[in-house]
Amino acid sequence: MDKQMESLHSTIGDQQQEIVEMKRHFWDEVSVDKEQLFETYVSIMQQAKDLANYERVQDHARRLLTKLGKHIGSPYFGRIDFREEYEVDKLPVTIGLMSVTDENGEHLVYDWRTPIASLFYDYAPGPVRYRTPMGIITGEMTLKRQYLIRSSKLEAVFDTGIQIGDDMLQDMLKRSADTKMKTIVSTIQREQNAIIRDDAHEVLIVQGAAGSGKTSAAMQRIAYLLYKYRDSMHSEQVVLFSPNDLFNDYVSNILPELGESNMTQTTFQQYVDYRLRTTRQIEDVYDQAERLMNPSSEEVGQLERASARWKASESFMAVADAFVTSLMNEGIAFESLGTPKRTVITEEMLREHFYVTLADWSLPARMDKTREWIKGYLKDWAAREVKRVYQRFLKQPNYIGSEEEMMQMSKKHVSKWVREMRRKAHTYGFIKWDALYEQFNAHLPRWCENALAAASTHDASKQTNTSAEKVAVAGLTGIAASHVDPDIMPTASLVANMGEHTLARMNEGIIPYEDASVFLYIMESIEGFNTFNHIRQVVIDEAQDYSAFQYALLSRLFPRSKFTILGDWNQAIYESNRVGRVEMVQRMFPERKSTVIRLKKSYRSTKPISEFAHAILPNGEPAEPFHRDGKPPVVHVVTEAERPQLVFERLQQLREAGCQSIAVLAKDEASSAQVYQLLSQQVEGLKRVTKHTQQFSVGCWVIPSYLAKGLEFDGVIIWDADQEHYGHERDRKLLYTVCTRALHELHLYAVGQPSPLLPVAEMK
Numbered sequence: 001m002d003k004q005m006e007s008l009h010s011t012i013g014d015q016q017q018e019i020v021e022m023k024r025h026f027w028d029e030v031s032v033d034k035e036q037l038f039e040t041y042v043s044i045m046q047q048a049k050d051l052a053n054y055e056r057v058q059d060h061a062r063r064l065l066t067k068l069g070k071h072i073g074s075p076y077f078g079r080i081d082f083r084e085e086y087e088v089d090k091l092p093v094t095i096g097l098m099s100v101t102d103e104n105g106e107h108l109v110y111d112w113r114t115p116i117a118s119l120f121y122d123y124a125p126g127p128v129r130y131r132t133p134m135g136i137i138t139g140e141m142t143l144k145r146q147y148l149i150r151s152s153k154l155e156a157v158f159d160t161g162i163q164i165g166d167d168m169l170q171d172m173l174k175r176s177a178d179t180k181m182k183t184i185v186s187t188i189q190r191e192q193n194a195i196i197r198d199d200a201h202e203v204l205i206v207q208g209a210a211g212s213g214k215t216s217a218a219m220q221r222i223a224y225l226l227y228k229y230r231d232s233m234h235s236e237q238v239v240l241f242s243p244n245d246l247f248n249d250y251v252s253n254i255l256p257e258l259g260e261s262n263m264t265q266t267t268f269q270q271y272v273d274y275r276l277r278t279t280r281q282i283e284d285v286y287d288q289a290e291r292l293m294n295p296s297s298e299e300v301g302q303l304e305r306a307s308a309r310w311k312a313s314e315s316f317m318a319v320a321d322a323f324v325t326s327l328m329n330e331g332i333a334f335e336s337l338g339t340p341k342r343t344v345i346t347e348e349m350l351r352e353h354f355y356v357t358l359a360d361w362s363l364p365a366r367m368d369k370t371r372e373w374i375k376g377y378l379k380d381w382a383a384r385e386v387k388r389v390y391q392r393f394l395k396q397p398n399y400i401g402s403e404e405e406m407m408q409m410s411k412k413h414v415s416k417w418v419r420e421m422r423r424k425a426h427t428y429g430f431i432k433w434d435a436l437y438e439q440f441n442a443h444l445p446r447w448c449e450n451a452l453a454a455a456s457t458h459d460a461s462k463q464t465n466t467s468a469e470k471v472a473v474a475g476l477t478g479i480a481a482s483h484v485d486p487d488i489m490p491t492a493s494l495v496a497n498m499g500e501h502t503l504a505r506m507n508e509g510i511i512p513y514e515d516a517s518v519f520l521y522i523m524e525s526i527e528g529f530n531t532f533n534h535i536r537q538v539v540i541d542e543a544q545d546y547s548a549f550q551y552a553l554l555s556r557l558f559p560r561s562k563f564t565i566l567g568d569w570n571q572a573i574y575e576s577n578r579v580g581r582v583e584m585v586q587r588m589f590p591e592r593k594s595t596v597i598r599l600k601k602s603y604r605s606t607k608p609i610s611e612f613a614h615a616i617l618p619n620g621e622p623a624e625p626f627h628r629d630g631k632p633p634v635v636h637v638v639t640e641a642e643r644p645q646l647v648f649e650r651l652q653q654l655r656e657a658g659c660q661s662i663a664v665l666a667k668d669e670a671s672s673a674q675v676y677q678l679l680s681q682q683v684e685g686l687k688r689v690t691k692h693t694q695q696f697s698v699g700c701w702v703i704p705s706y707l708a709k710g711l712e713f714d715g716v717i718i719w720d721a722d723q724e725h726y727g728h729e730r731d732r733k734l735l736y737t738v739c740t741r742a743l744h745e746l747h748l749y750a751v752g753q754p755s756p757l758l759p760v761a762e763m764k
């Protein structure tokens with residue numbers, strides 16, 4: 001690698017000299033002589049081509065140099081000796097973060113993503129097989145060895161068995177939590193490797209316990225896919241949907257560290273904000289969480305929680321479908337188009353065109369055709385209007401100028417309004433979208449009845465095996481209708497209350513979070529679904545936080561993409577998504593081949609912390625903790641007055657014990673602000689995370705519980721693990737989520753009675 005870097009340095013240096021020379025003499029050959037015009041042209045083109053070539057080579061050399069520089073301190077981490085069937089000689093295969101070849105092109109180190117390297121992750125010494133583009137290769141692995149090399153120093157060597165050595169993993173897991181996620185390439189576990197290299201499924205769903213390496217596996221998977229399909233797939237064709245900007249920042253280093261460019265990172269909220277045609281403010285998931293945690297009354301809380309739950313479900317999707325189906329015949333509120341003084345196209349004209357002229361077309365086709373009709377109408381209108389304005393100008397004595405100028409002025413005057421109206425038509429501004437969603441809520445019980453009726457038609461058609469059209473009657477997609485569960489349909493009066501409550505929120509100028517995706521789904525069902533065809537791979541992290549509507553939208557948004565979906569339904573802390581299940585996610589991609597992989601082992605926390613956290617969820621998915629010793633979690637029962645001082649002392653103690661990142665987790669935003677105020681005087685460098693925080697640094701942080709999702713800290717202090725804050729059954733998953741953020745130490749503080757959801761722990 002040293003030799004290669006040296007040679008690259010000199011190539012870059014020599015070429016740089018060449019480029020400077022070429023640029024300096026670029027114009028020397030240029031002749032102004034007309035006779036030599038053609039020769040001049042050829043010479044310039046040739047030079048430009050050479051220059052571009054040099055620059056391309058330079059660019060490549062520079063990138064390679066950076067890569068070599070990055071990996072030279074730790075050029076490999078594994079070795080296997082492999083003897084192919086019917087061969088005599090063993091091939092030693094050294095594995096690292098990048099392939100390195102000698103001057104003859106022979107591999108010195110194999111990239112961890114090469115087919116042969118998969119043996120390292122999948123097998124113990126013995127008979128083995130691996131898949132290559134040419135077919136399956138079988139043979140015997142006679143040695144499997146791991147190296148720990150840091151800063152060009154060999155620190156340890158292990159010969160290992162089935163799993164990638166526990167010693168190595170212990171060493172990795174003992175380290176401190178960083179502000180950025182770590183790569184796990186040298187210790188990828190077999191079941192994680194299956195996720196990383198899966199190529200057979202269009203939708204890969206991973207359900208894994210907290211800390212089981214879902215996010216890590218997904219990141220290495222992207223690096224793997226970018227390597228495998230390097231000729232046809234680029235990083236900008238990969239999109240990551242993550243919970244927030246902070247999380248985006250946390251994982252943003254992985255791909256560059258693995259030598260790839262970063263993918264596009266976004267949040268679903270950003271898409272909704274960009275796309276939803278509303279003048280109201282769209283609530284985000286965090287404001288929703290705050291609202292549901294702190295309702296104005298118990299009654300409102302019950303209603304809002306039920307509403308949020310129901311509005312995320314497939315059953316409710318059937319209700320939205322029923323509403324959209326009804327709009328085929330009537331009900332869309334139109335917005336007239338015109339100038340400030342005159343209406344040009346009235347609501348009535350639009351209604352007539354949409355519901356009579358285009359009655360036989362689908363809704364998206366009607367939208368498109370109405371838009372075109374408006375544009376045509378405006379063209380005729382503009383011609384008439386220009387004449388009218390021109391006549392008016394002619395009659396006005398204070399306008400002076402030639403007839404030509406007057407005509408120009410008239411055209412300019414009219415085209416300003418035409419442009420404005422065309423823009424409105426283009427963005428479907430001829431529909432009163434907010435009014436439409438209000439109408440949906442005003443008659444919610446009616447759409448529920450329609451949905452139930454459609455569902456029974458659907459069931460009947462299924463039983464009698466009648467035509468596909470009948471199934472489609474059940475809803476636009478047919479997916480939702482088949483999963484209408486009459487048992488979870490709220491009663492008619494509750495439904496009416498929910499509708500009214502949403503209307504009241506809309507009157508206050510807000511679209512509640514649980515409604516935003518429903519509204520968008522209705523809007524896109526009418527307009528036609530928006531699509532991004534060039535995207536090849538979509539990764540959805542914290543998948544349990546997405547509703548049926550969000551999946552339905554995402555699957556249509558990326559029609560040509562494969563999906564990697566990672567979630568832990570044990571961490572479904574948002575009320576609006578508790579109905580979500582892995583099976584529901586599969587149903588949302590009916591035409592794509594999908595599979596579910598379960599990760600059962602959790603790596604993040606020490607064994608005592610993992611066991612403590614899992615005992616909070618006795619009915620959750622089972623998880624086996626990786627065996628790493630540590631101190632058991634402690635529940636501290638304290639008085640309110642002494643808590644700040646005790647937590648301060650705990651922070652000091654954790655810092656002295658070597659914890660570099662420590663989080664004090666308070667349940668909601670208000671208490672997190674209060675804790676920050678109480679502690680910031682004493683704790684030097686204390687920082688606070690809010691939903692607007694975009695970046696993370698090592699140190700002590702105060703964080704509202706729900707914002708700690710996906711992150712990890714050396715030490716975690718839970719400020720309010722008491723009956724008052726975590727007293728309800730509905731708080732169980734949140735409590736589990738916050739406890740599983742800790743790598744090495746977990747301390748819970750309770751004023752008065754500790755939370756009844758906690759397992760019996762050491763109390764102080």
Ligand SMILES: Nc1ncnc2c1ncn2[C@@H]1O[C@H](COP(=O)(O)OP(=O)(O)OP(=O)(O)O)[C@@H](O)[C@H]1O
Pocket residue numbers: 169172173182184187188189192208209210211212213214215216217568603604709710711712740
């Ligand atoms: N094979 C591995 N080798 C080394 N460390 C690993 C491995 N798998 C997971 N880890 C570590 O375990 C921790 C948890 O991983 P990660 O955040 O990917 O899990 P997760 O399943 O996404 O967790 P959560 O759902 O709780 O957010 C990280 O510190 C990660 O580096």
